[in-house]
Amino acid sequence: MAGLTKQRCLSAIAMGAITILAVINDIFFIVVILVLTAGGLYEFFYMVKKKGIPIYSYIGIFIGMMIPFSIYTNFELTRNWELLFIVLAVLLILLLQFSRKDNSNAIIGISTTMFGVLYVSWFFSFLIKIRNLQEGIVGVKLLAFILLVVKIGDIGAILVGSRWGKHPLFPSVSPNKTIEGAVGSFLFSMLAAVAFQLFLPPQTNFPLLHVALMGAFFGGLGQIGDLSESLIKRDCNVKDSGKLLPGMGGVLDTIDSLLFSAPAFYLYMSATLNVIALEQKVLDFKLWF
Numbered sequence: 001m002a003g004l005t006k007q008r009c010l011s012a013i014a015m016g017a018i019t020i021l022a023v024i025n026d027i028f029f030i031v032v033i034l035v036l037t038a039g040g041l042y043e044f045f046y047m048v049k050k051k052g053i054p055i056y057s058y059i060g061i062f063i064g065m066m067i068p069f070s071i072y073t074n075f076e077l078t079r080n081w082e083l084l085f086i087v088l089a090v091l092l093i094l095l096l097q098f099s100r101k102d103n104s105n106a107i108i109g110i111s112t113t114m115f116g117v118l119y120v121s122w123f124f125s126f127l128i129k130i131r132n133l134q135e136g137i138v139g140v141k142l143l144a145f146i147l148l149v150v151k152i153g154d155i156g157a158i159l160v161g162s163r164w165g166k167h168p169l170f171p172s173v174s175p176n177k178t179i180e181g182a183v184g185s186f187l188f189s190m191l192a193a194v195a196f197q198l199f200l201p202p203q204t205n206f207p208l209l210h211v212a213l214m215g216a217f218f219g220g221l222g223q224i225g226d227l228s229e230s231l232i233k234r235d236c237n238v239k240d241s242g243k244l245l246p247g248m249g250g251v252l253d254t255i256d257s258l259l260f261s262a263p264a265f266y267l268y269m270s271a272t273l274n275v276i277a278l279e280q281k282v283l284d285f286k287l288w289f
Contacts, residue, residue: 023140024140030068036251037125039251040124041060041061042057048112053105053112055109068125120259134201146261149193152192153215153223155188156187160185160187161184165180186216204273218264226257228260
C-alpha cells in the first residue's frame with residue numbers, strides 16, 4: 001500500500017510538472033494535448049476491442065487527433081467546421097465498412113468508433129478553446145483555473161474518501177468511490193475556485209458565493225466524468241484504462257474528470273464574456289448620446 005501511494009505521488013508530481021509547462025508554453029501545450037488525445041483514444045479502443053466490437057481504431061485515432069490540431073491552428077473550411085468534420089468522418093468510416101466482407105455488428109462498430117472520437121478527442125479539445133478564449137495571459141489563467149478546480153477536487157475525493165469513506169456512492173459503477181469522497185471533492189473544488197478567483201478575467205467581477213458555486217458545479221462535472229469512465233471500464237471488465245502512470249492508471253484515468261467540465265466551463269465563460277461585452281457596448285452607446 002505504501003509503495004502504491006509513493007508511486008501515485010511520483011506520478012502526480014510528474015503530471016503536475018508537465019501540466020505547468022503545457023499551460024505556459026504554447027508549443028508544448030499542443031504537443032501534450034495531441035499525445036494525451038492519441039493515448040486516450042488508444043486506451044478507449046483497446047478496452048472496446050476486448051468486448052469483441054469491430055471498431056476502426058487507427059482511423060479513429062487519426063480523426064481524433066485532427067480535431068484538436070484544427071482547433072489549435074484555427075483551420076476552418078466553414079463556420080461550423082467541427083460539425084462538417086464529424087460528418088465527413090462518419091462518411092469515411094462508412095466507406096471503409098463497405099469494403100469489409102463481414103458486416104455483422106457494423107452499426108455498433110461505427111457508432112462506438114465515433115463515440116470514442118467525440119468522448120475523448122472533441123471534449124478534451126475544449127481545453128484549447130478555453131486557452132484561446134482570451135488573448136495572452138488571461139487565456140492561460142482561465143485554463144489554469146479549470147485545471148486547478150477539477151484536479152484539486154480529484155485530490156479532495158482521494159484524501160477524504162480514503163480517510164473517512166464508508167458509504168458507497170454508486171457501487172454498481174465504481175465500488176471504491178464513496179459519498180464522503182464526493183463531498184470532499186465538492187469542498188476542495190469550491191476552495192480551489194475561491195483561492196484562484198484572481199485567475200478569472202477581471203471584468204467578470206463574480207461575487208465570492210458565485211465563484212464557490214462555480215467550483216462546486218464544475219468540480220461536480222469532473223466527478224461525473226470520472227464515474228463515466230469507471231462505467232466504461234466496468235463494462236469492458238478492466239481495472240485501469242492503461243499503465244502509463246504507475247499508481248494512477250492510464251491516460252483516460254488522468255483526463256476523465258476534464259472531459260465534461262472543460263466543455264461546460266468554455267460555454268459558460270464564453271457566454272458570460274459575450275454578455276459583458278454586449279453590456280459594455282450598450283453603455284458606451286448611451287454615453288455617446
